[in-house]
Amino acid sequence: MSASNAEDIARTSKAAFEASQLISSSDRVEALHAIVEELKAKRAQVLAANKEDLEAAQIEVDAGRMSKSLLARLDLGSGDKWDSMLQGVLDVAALPDPTGAVTYATELDDGLDLYKVSCPIGVLLLIFEARPEVIVNIAALAIKSGNAAILKGGKESSRSAKLLSEAISAALAKTSLPSTYIQTIQTRAEVSSLLSMDQYIDLVIPRGSKELVRSIQHNTRIPVMGHADGLCSIYLDESADLEKAKRVVVDAKTNYPSACNAVETLIVHEALVNTVWPEVARALLAANVELFCDLHTLSALSSLPNPPENLQALVKLSEPSTYDIEHISLTLSVIALPSLQSAIKFINQHGSGHTDAIITESDPAAASFCRGVASSSTFVNASTRFADGFRYGFGTEVGISTGRIHARGPVGLEGLVIYKYIMRSRDNAGHIVGEFGTGKKEYKHKRFEATYVPF
Amino acid sequence: MSASNAEDIARTSKAAFEASQLISSSDRVEALHAIVEELKAKRAQVLAANKEDLEAAQIEVDAGRMSKSLLARLDLGSGDKWDSMLQGVLDVAALPDPTGAVTYATELDDGLDLYKVSCPIGVLLLIFEARPEVIVNIAALAIKSGNAAILKGGKESSRSAKLLSEAISAALAKTSLPSTYIQTIQTRAEVSSLLSMDQYIDLVIPRGSKELVRSIQHNTRIPVMGHADGLCSIYLDESADLEKAKRVVVDAKTNYPSACNAVETLIVHEALVNTVWPEVARALLAANVELFCDLHTLSALSSLPNPPENLQALVKLSEPSTYDIEHISLTLSVIALPSLQSAIKFINQHGSGHTDAIITESDPAAASFCRGVASSSTFVNASTRFADGFRYGFGTEVGISTGRIHARGPVGLEGLVIYKYIMRSRDNAGHIVGEFGTGKKEYKHKRFEATYVPF
The missing domain is CATH 3.40.605.10 (Aldehyde Dehydrogenase; Chain A, domain 1)
Incomplete structure (x- = not known):
């Protein structure tokens, strides 16, 4: 054609x-x-x-x-x-x-009502x-x-x-x-x-x-809603609980490895490298997950007592480029970092803005992570796999957007609508702006409740 | 540089x-x-x-x-x-x-809360x-x-x-x-x-x-918020009230002709060409407005009793391209059309999606106009000049957008924010998706009220 x-x-x-x-x-x-x-x-x-x-x-x-x-x-x-x-x-x-849903209604003047109403995009x-x-x-x-x-x-x-x-x-x-x-x-x-x-x-x-x-x-000026990559990370905070870390990381990696919300990178706080990390690694190896580790997390495994049989086969040294890969398989990149701040920075740099999680027992750390990570979904002590329109309760899913405007994260029907303004004069003379201003009428801006435009 | x-x-x-x-x-x-x-x-x-x-x-x-x-x-x-x-x-x-404002909060499971929170764009x-x-x-x-x-x-x-x-x-x-x-x-x-x-x-x-x-x-793939053109129209419906028509059209054209929300095109229902239109034209000529008319609306003026002195000087025949011009001056394009439907079609074709108004005494006509015209603001019996962030009550104005996504019409601070999802497990074991599904746990999706994320 x-x-x-x-x-x-x-x-x-x-x-x-x-x-x-x-x-x-x-x-x-x-x-x-x-x-x-x-x-x-x-x-x-x-x-x-x-x-x-x-x-x-x-x-x-x-x-x-x-x-x-x-x-x-x-x-x-x-x-x-x-x-x-x-x-x-x-x-x-x-x-x-x-x-047709009104989300803002305000009276500008006697008999002059403004409605913000949801409508299709086109x-x-x-x-x-x-x-x-x-x-x-x-x-x-x-x-x-x-x-x-x-x-x-x-x-x-x-x-x-x-x-x-x-x-x-x-x-x-x-x-x-x-x-x-x-x-x-x-x-x-x-x-x-x-x-x-x-x-x-x-x-x-x-x-x-x-x-x-x-x-x-890369080939259109029309707005595009969606996501190319799902490079999700989990950060094990200094205060992470071992059992939560194991459960959540294993679920996020193994529940459906080819999904865009599966975890691809695990960031371990340096203080946990010889405590929590080896146990999380055991759980991942037990699920046959291949681990690409930086030197620090790799060394912690090399001296493991009673090492799992598949450790030699599945644990490998990462390269700098490893942390930009969406594996979409039973493979996980692992890196140790010295602080929450460095983890946030790392995720904003290497992640894809999809979904990232922190495992922590600290509310301040959770709050900083959720504010600092610029992704469309940020989770505390929950698997990245929850990022999904049906799981979020939207009834349907148009897709998952990693964009910064219009709609982000799992997008339900609301991502297919926008709004318009409808203004209605009920005044016998019609409404003109020339009647407003210094020494003349003032705008009332009186909010009122409305669920639809009354005509 | x-x-x-x-x-x-x-x-x-x-x-x-x-x-x-x-x-x-x-x-x-x-x-x-x-x-x-x-x-x-x-x-x-x-x-x-x-x-x-x-x-x-x-x-x-x-x-x-x-x-x-x-x-x-x-x-x-x-x-x-x-x-x-x-x-x-x-x-x-x-x-x-x-x-930081929560606009949606839902409990997915005992101890698993999802928040949709407003945040900056970047x-x-x-x-x-x-x-x-x-x-x-x-x-x-x-x-x-x-x-x-x-x-x-x-x-x-x-x-x-x-x-x-x-x-x-x-x-x-x-x-x-x-x-x-x-x-x-x-x-x-x-x-x-x-x-x-x-x-x-x-x-x-x-x-x-x-x-x-x-x-x-035309030179970026980054989303652009704004408007190039402000080609606003007013449609005089078959049921238009003469006084409202005169007041609103004159205000919309003359209050500030170089503004993007000034009217540029007047569409007259054919039934009004020899009744309402000549009186509206008199009012416009009294305000020194130049009129580019189609044959039908022009003829109606040529046989006017007691013609205004400046009629010969200010009334001219339009060309097809006239209706695509944003005059930004004391000039108005005028055309007669046979129906509300044809007016809606004309505005969607020639307008710029900014602001359009209908003058009508009919609620069904007002409703059809406001639904059918795809512009970001549609008004009933009010001047297009009202399209402005301060007049809408936003306290400030970032600009006026004629785009179809993210933010439309006069844009206040809300056009500079978007949202992210924050999910928080308060469960002692953390939350994993592997526990949900056929024969296992079900999602609760229980909405609750929240104004901010509690950490």
Whole structure:
């Protein structure tokens, strides 16, 4: 598809967004139910297309060009995946409406009311890899929040994605929403064209490998929400409790090592190198974790009484670059540092702003860590693995953002909305600023309670 | 100054930001008072430097290379400008702390509390033109909100700016904040280098001409908060009241024509072209407003009984491109359209997302307009000139943003903060995710009230 076709998609998407603003949120919820019905009706066709994707992927796996885990993620028919996908849409439909909520209301003058009201952002460009059900999940989030969306899935799932997006369009065509509200593109060339169209597209949300995310971040002026890296650290403070340290570090490393919220670097206060650290290391080695240690933490292990059998095999000397690596595996970088301040500085320098934790029995140390570490989530005595929209109680997760504006950390539906101001004169003469000023009327700025704009 | 020096500035600014995070907000308020004291002490020197700026500018004015109004804006000694500048810092100091406020608190499990807490963004790059006192104003806002800042003023005020920023640094050196917390740069080359340093700079805020803002928006991947254009419209709905229409349109056009919130385009419902429109036109002509009309609204005026004397001189035929012009003068574009829907579409297409108003006696029309127009401020029967941070009751204004994410419309201090999540385990064993899941513990997600994190 040529760039001019990409522009057509972007322009029709913006037009669909603008047209949709006069449609009520209950109509958007109805559209989500229509999508569920359409998907139920098209189940056989979608799974047949998915089978073709799987067969093509099997050839890639057999040829060693694709991992088995990627293949597994492609399969829409396995276990309860299909039903979970439909239930996910119904769950999103049932969430509170994120739009139309008043968060600030103030009377500027008699009969002149100002409201700050949540509203959709506009046109979202969503780019993700592999799992075909993400199309349905993301489409549901966009519709619920009143945004139009252009979706691009991974090429491995292109056949499934085509059928899923056709089902979404067919369902939308039966509702008051424009059928172009959710559009799907297939090629990287189209993505590339769309990334230059900041006149139509308001926010890009990439989900996938760090290479994908970084490449998008570096090739657009449109705001990008997401994260390329999840380089999370845990700092064992001078006052750390040994049992908490062991439990939390082992959970953060081994619970799901390929997750972005798994811990990658352990910072040990120097005072603990010969006390707490060897016991934490024993627990990690017992879980088969490979340890890249600096000289100080390495030496502490070399003189360990009753060393674990796998110590020689799993404990290695780190290099300076080790602390910039997101291992995404059963590997942990370890370093000893002399103070809380140096740990904070180290995390701000080497971390990715995702999630970092301190193990401490000191409230002042906890407070300093949580203020000093600039990351989007900072934890005290809890595993970094808790950083997740569902665990945070958001009901859904749009992604995890390591950016510094708009939305940070696990992002729920609120990351897909922004606000506008609505001002309403109820005065018989209308309101003009010329009546205010020195020797004239003064602004009242009288806050009042409101949950929605009363018209 | 070379690019490597610009990098030094950016790096030291990031380091100053990170170091400052352990400093309490009361220390930041003390720093603001220290700045006021230092400026009081340096008044004579600053005004002497300002006089040199004014003399150099006078030469430019005499040579016809600079406008008199720009010259007037440079003068720090005129009227109560100096005292207002100092009072402005004290006003910012007295505002509520925008950081450290909890906006969401939920218990995930017994003894596991999650807080969403407001915090600074990081390093701000602030670029503005002409008025030297903006340096002090913006430095105060950055310090109050806990952000480090790099400031670049206009070259016309470079001597005043140098003295003002030296006074700020001298004041900071007497406080617990790093003296590099606020830094000033002088050249466009430095701005250009800094715009590429997204590893250090988190947000760019340009204030000035549309050319300045647009050039910055197009030359950086760092998020930019601000507005290039203020192309505001007023739509006279079919049900518009004549007196409100006259009052509001005249105020919006003539109260301060060079402001970004002045109206530039008037859209008249076709049904009003021969009734309300001629009377509104009379009022505008009485205020010497030049009118660029489409054929329909022009014809209505050509057959006016008792035509105003200046009608021939001030009423002209528009061109299609007229409706994309921000006049910033006593000129108004006028067009007749057949419906509310077409007016909404026209504004979304030609407007700049700043502020648009409807004059109507119909609540449904008002509601449709405010939902359908995607701008950051939409008004009912009120002048577009109300779009302003002070008028909205924010106590201060960082700028007006026409962006779609983070902050929109008039932006107060809240546009300079974001949030982070802080999670705290009060459990004796620490918290791990491995204990949750099917057949194990469930998340409680029990919301509770909190105004700050209790450590």
